[in-house]
Amino acid sequence: MPTVSTAALPDIIFMLLFFFMMTSTIRRHTAKLNVKLPTAQTVEKRTDAEGVCFVYIGQSRSGAAGMLVQVNEDFVELNKVGVAVTAVKSKLTQAKQDKFIVSLKIHKDARMKMVKDVKAQLKQVGAMQIDYSGTHATF
Amino acid sequence: MLRARRSIRHEINAGSIADIAFLLLIFFLLTSTMDRNYSMRRDLPAISTDNSAVAERNVLTLSLNNVDELSINGKPATFDKVNTRIKEFILNPANDKALSEKVIKTVKLLGEVPISAGVVSIKTDDNTSYSAYYRLNDMINKTFLELKDQKAQKVFGLSYGKLDEYRRKAIDESVPVNINE
Structure with a gap:
């Protein structure tokens, strides 16, 4: 019975492997919230600085009403965001702390009350550099 | 005896390489994401956010109300007016x-240049949606990019994106982006 030669199979798999390694980025955190980002034309690709803290504002996956806040891996009360971000910052090395950025990933239907509240807290704890994540619109 | 031993060809069994590669492939598929990080950079103002210290003529107020309607300096306006109004203002x-x-x-490379002291102030209601706020910010970014591009064309004859670091810095200094919230 003639057999199919499988000698080239590892090569094919390796090729796939390299393709995925090149095109993807390592996932840092799992968003436990449903965050649909707003769209904009002037968004830029973020230079992946190491000193990043992610703040998510989104809907809970269980479908409950209202928006929740997640800082890196953990759910946080709205009024504790500043404290949580400071805790993340204090764990970094000095060099990373100097380039510390807070990346806000906010659901497009969130209300500005929450956004303003989060920003006021960030200002209070001295995290002045922020960025607003969005999806890139191409047209 | 020696000859006989040499004739035996020792080969490593390569059959399991495919399995190892598969394992690696699955590992990378699970630990990585395909989505790219795109974002808008902003620095939160270090000084107080109230405009009382700035002369009234130097402030252009863009406000969004509770149903995402825009007004410019207190008068209702449409989103497509943002671009022309900011350009006119600056x-x-x-x-x-x-x-x-x-x-x-005095700006390096350019000498003495007139620089606008204008501040774009964004005001939002508590109930304004984030997407409207994002859209407005996008428009402001776009307008300032166009203003910088215009300046770069005029001074260096190149588009802003094609400038080297030093020239870009000179343009950034002569077209400052002052956003207040």
């Missing part, structure tokens, strides 16, 4: 007393 070609003031400053 450039102020006729030196209108109601539009932004120009201050002469």
Whole structure:
């Protein structure tokens, strides 16, 4: 019975492997919230600085009403965001702390009350550099 | 005896390489994401956010109300007016007393240039949606990029994106992006 030669199979798999390694980025955190980002034309690709803290504002996956806040891996009360971000910052090395950025990933239907509240807290704890994540619109 | 031993060909069994590669492949598929990080950079203002210290003519107020309607300096306006209104406010070609003031400053590479002291102030209601706020910010970014591009074309004859670091810095200094919230 003639057999199919499988000698080239590892090569094919390796090729796939390299393709995925090149095109993807390592996932840092799992968003436990449903965050649909707003769209904009002037968004830029973020230079992946190491000193990043992610703040998510989104809907809970269980479908409950209202928006929740997640800082890196953990759910946080709205009024504790500043404290949580400071805790993340204090764990970094000095060099990373100097380039510390807070990346806000906010659901497009969130209300500005929450956004303003989060920003006021960030200002209070001295995290002045922020960025607003969005999806890139191409047209 | 020696000859006989040499004739035996020792080969490593390569059959399991495919399995190892598969395992690696699955590992990478699970630990990585395909989505790219795109974002808008902003620095939170270090000083107080109230505009009382700035002359009234130097502030252009863009406000969004609770149902995402825009008004510019208190009067209702549509989103497509943002671009022209900011440009008019910053450039102020006729030196209108109601539009932004120009201050002469020395900028490296450019010498003494008039720089607008205009501040774009964004006001939002608690109930404004984030997407409207994002859209407005996008428009402001776009307008300032166009203003910088215009300046770069005029001074260096190149588009802003094609400038080297030093020239870009000179343009950034002569077209400052002052956003207040």
